Amino acid sequence: MPRTSPSLEQLAIGIDIGGTGTKFGIVDRLGNLLFSSEMSTRNHKDLEAYIDELYNNVAPLIQKAGGVGRMKGIGLGAPNGNYYTGTVEYAPNLPWKGILPLAKLVEDKFKLPVVLTNDANAAALGEMMYGAAQGMNDFIMITLGTGVGSGIVANGKLIYGHDGFAGELGHTIIIPDGRMHEGTGKKGSLESYASATGVKLTALELLEKNDTPSLLRNVPADQMDSKKVYDAAIEGDELAKGIFEYTGKILGMALANFVMFSSPEAIILFGGLTKAGELLLKPTKEHMEANLIQVFQNKVKILVSHLKESDAAILGASALVWEMK
Amino acid sequence: MPRTSPSLEQLAIGIDIGGTGTKFGIVDRLGNLLFSSEMSTRNHKDLEAYIDELYNNVAPLIQKAGGVGRMKGIGLGAPNGNYYTGTVEYAPNLPWKGILPLAKLVEDKFKLPVVLTNDANAAALGEMMYGAAQGMNDFIMITLGTGVGSGIVANGKLIYGHDGFAGELGHTIIIPDGRMHEGTGKKGSLESYASATGVKLTALELLEKNDTPSLLRNVPADQMDSKKVYDAAIEGDELAKGIFEYTGKILGMALANFVMFSSPEAIILFGGLTKAGELLLKPTKEHMEANLIQVFQNKVKILVSHLKESDAAILGASALVWEMK
Numbered sequence: 001m002p003r004t005s006p007s008l009e010q011l012a013i014g015i016d017i018g019g020t021g022t023k024f025g026i027v028d029r030l031g032n033l034l035f036s037s038e039m040s041t042r043n044h045k046d047l048e049a050y051i052d053e054l055y056n057n058v059a060p061l062i063q064k065a066g067g068v069g070r071m072k073g074i075g076l077g078a079p080n081g082n083y084y085t086g087t088v089e090y091a092p093n094l095p096w097k098g099i100l101p102l103a104k105l106v107e108d109k110f111k112l113p114v115v116l117t118n119d120a121n122a123a124a125l126g127e128m129m130y131g132a133a134q135g136m137n138d139f140i141m142i143t144l145g146t147g148v149g150s151g152i153v154a155n156g157k158l159i160y161g162h163d164g165f166a167g168e169l170g171h172t173i174i175i176p177d178g179r180m181h182e183g184t185g186k187k188g189s190l191e192s193y194a195s196a197t198g199v200k201l202t203a204l205e206l207l208e209k210n211d212t213p214s215l216l217r218n219v220p221a222d223q224m225d226s227k228k229v230y231d232a233a234i235e236g237d238e239l240a241k242g243i244f245e246y247t248g249k250i251l252g253m254a255l256a257n258f259v260m261f262s263s264p265e266a267i268i269l270f271g272g273l274t275k276a277g278e279l280l281l282k283p284t285k286e287h288m289e290a291n292l293i294q295v296f297q298n299k300v301k302i303l304v305s306h307l308k309e310s311d312a313a314i315l316g317a318s319a320l321v322w323e324m325k
Numbered sequence: 326m327p328r329t330s331p332s333l334e335q336l337a338i339g340i341d342i343g344g345t346g347t348k349f350g351i352v353d354r355l356g357n358l359l360f361s362s363e364m365s366t367r368n369h370k371d372l373e374a375y376i377d378e379l380y381n382n383v384a385p386l387i388q389k390a391g392g393v394g395r396m397k398g399i400g401l402g403a404p405n406g407n408y409y410t411g412t413v414e415y416a417p418n419l420p421w422k423g424i425l426p427l428a429k430l431v432e433d434k435f436k437l438p439v440v441l442t443n444d445a446n447a448a449a450l451g452e453m454m455y456g457a458a459q460g461m462n463d464f465i466m467i468t469l470g471t472g473v474g475s476g477i478v479a480n481g482k483l484i485y486g487h488d489g490f491a492g493e494l495g496h497t498i499i500i501p502d503g504r505m506h507e508g509t510g511k512k513g514s515l516e517s518y519a520s521a522t523g524v525k526l527t528a529l530e531l532l533e534k535n536d537t538p539s540l541l542r543n544v545p546a547d548q549m550d551s552k553k554v555y556d557a558a559i560e561g562d563e564l565a566k567g568i569f570e571y572t573g574k575i576l577g578m579a580l581a582n583f584v585m586f587s588s589p590e591a592i593i594l595f596g597g598l599t600k601a602g603e604l605l606l607k608p609t610k611e612h613m614e615a616n617l618i619q620v621f622q623n624k625v626k627i628l629v630s631h632l633k634e635s636d637a638a639i640l641g642a643s644a645l646v647w648e649m650k
Contacts, residue, residue: 080620089620090619090620136487137487138486138487138491152586152587154479154480154484154486154491155479155480155482155484155485157480159479159480159586159587159588160480160588161463161479161587161588161589162461162462162463162588162589162590163588163624164588165588165620165621166463166479166586166587166588167586167587167588168585168586168588168618168620168621169585169586171585171618172581172582172585172586173578173581173582173616174501175501176499176500176578184618184619186616186618253498253501256497256498257497257498257582258586260493260494260496260497261477261484261491261492261493261494261497261583261586261587262477262484262486262491262492262586263484263485263486263487263488263489263490263491263492263493264486264487265487291498291511293493293496293509293511294415294509295405295414295415295490295493296490296493299488
């Protein structure tokens with residue numbers, strides 16, 4: 001429900017840098033996205049050139065929103081973003097390699113204070129300020145997209161860890177000696193199973209392993225994706241439903257471990273895979289409960305984010321600005 | 326290094342209630358244990374009678390330390406203790422069942438403010454104030470005894486979770502469908518392997534599974550324990566060394582998962598199993614590093630607590646008092 005912002009109210013700029021696209025917008029304290037747009041992340045091999053283009057795209061929005069004087073600062077969400085150092089370190093999905101002083105570069109270009117964190121932490125802040133986690137002091141945000149990201153809030157604060165990299169729950173090992181993760185070389189991590197990529201791999205594995213008839217047998221291997229698995233499951237395809245059950249089993253086991261770590265009030269799921277709805281959520285809940293010791297059972301809510309996906313990343317990044325000192 | 330406390334300085338009472346014994350003492354702000362003693366936890370089926378005996382044992386120490394007027398309060402550490410409610414809930418190792426209003430009962434008897442938490446959380450506080458975690462804002466305490474307990478500190482604060490039960494890392498599932506835990510009925514938890522009980526079970530399993538000659542073959546099954554495995558390993562017994570390697574492998578995998586959760590500066594190990602020293606620590610470190618993604622590698626210290634075991638529990642419980650409002 002957008003309301004009009006008082007004319008002198010401060011605003012925040014939220015920028016979400018994804019592997020493919022960069023989304024940005026101007027947000028007020030109530031979480032209204034006043035102006036927004038997007039651009040490709042992949043047009044420039046040179047990081048400075050990318051930031052120049054970013055500035056040229058954001059500047060008109062700043063003008064529309066009343067000028068730079070109304071901006072309190074910029075919140076940046078980016079994969080492998082480090083809150084303490086303002087750098088992005090060895091992000092496999094970005095076109096620039098090594099350690100990137102992203103916050104510093106954006107600050108110099110925009111002449112505004114900049115805070116950076118990883119995209120899942122930003123999403124957690126967005127949920128806490130505007131979404132399903134409002135009023136919660138202890139929750140875990142899990143993003144189920146191409147990969148699995150996470151943001152953990154305990155005692156009302158994001159956990160950054162001693163080095164700013166806490167909350168890499170997608171890389172926790174759930175199945176020892178399990179499926180190899182191409183990006184990390186580690187075996188059996190949550191991300192190898194409970195991501196869009198993982199669902200695709202599970203589909204290909206199950207199709208090869210047995211002879212069950214399935215609609216998915218008509219899909220060429222290189223065109224298999226979680227959307228096609230979903231469509232088949234909705235048609236009642238048993239093998240496709242089994243893929244989500246398997247994914248939910250592993251996700252549920254992982255969530256049980258996370259609950260026994262920080263005992264959150266809720267786990268909030270976000271991202272493409274959540275579109276599978278109960279096909280994924282039902283086995284996830286069952287296996288989470290089955291792996292919890294008694295004291296945690298039937299206490300922890302599993303919620304699906306109700307923020308609009310395209311806006312949530314910007315809202316989350318902008319939420320960083322209100323936390324600035 | 327005990328120093329003399331100024332005569333008007335406030336003191337804290339620390340009480341650690343274990344499955345077998347109850348330890349208690351009077352502690353100053355510097356962590357000097359001024360007076361201490363202990364008693365059995367198992368003399369009374371009736372909780373009130375136990376608290377009466379506890380009072381009768383602690384009261385003389387209070388007198389020696391200058392009287393009740395100098396006492397700021399009482400810190401209680403107990404298995405399954407809940408910081409928020411002051412209750413002990415369904416503790417399998419205590420003689421009293423159900424939900425026990427322990428803090429309230431002790432408060433009424435002693436006429437002093439009481440704070441309660443679980444024993445591993447108390448140990449973490451003790452390490453933070455007086456031990457290996459001094460100056461750290463992010464660390465994880467793991468107690469390796471008959472069971473596996475844990476206390477997690479992030480952003481300089483203990484994580485209690487939304488219900489006060491956070492930090493049950495001993496019950497996280499490391500080997501899906503692995504060894505059954507007798508107490509919880511769950512399979513493959515860390516505690517089933519990386520505890521004194523787990524080491525004993527691993528010894529019996531390995532002895533049965535293969536024909537390797539071993540000193541441990543002379544030990545009757547009902548007399549097997551981690552101490553005997555240690556003694557054999559020190560003698561160069563290959564099977565015994567293999568037991569610690571296996572234990573360290575599973576502990577290391579678990580620690581990697583914990584690191585990817587909260588990215589602590591250090592993991593502090595405490596309790597009987599740590600006496601195995603490098604026999605356990607070397608494989609633990611190796612397997613932790615092997616399961617970490619790059620950004621966490623070679624950063625996290627594994628430290629063994631250097632607090633005297635008999636004092637640490639009391640110090641930890643007393644540390645709760647200084648946090649009281």
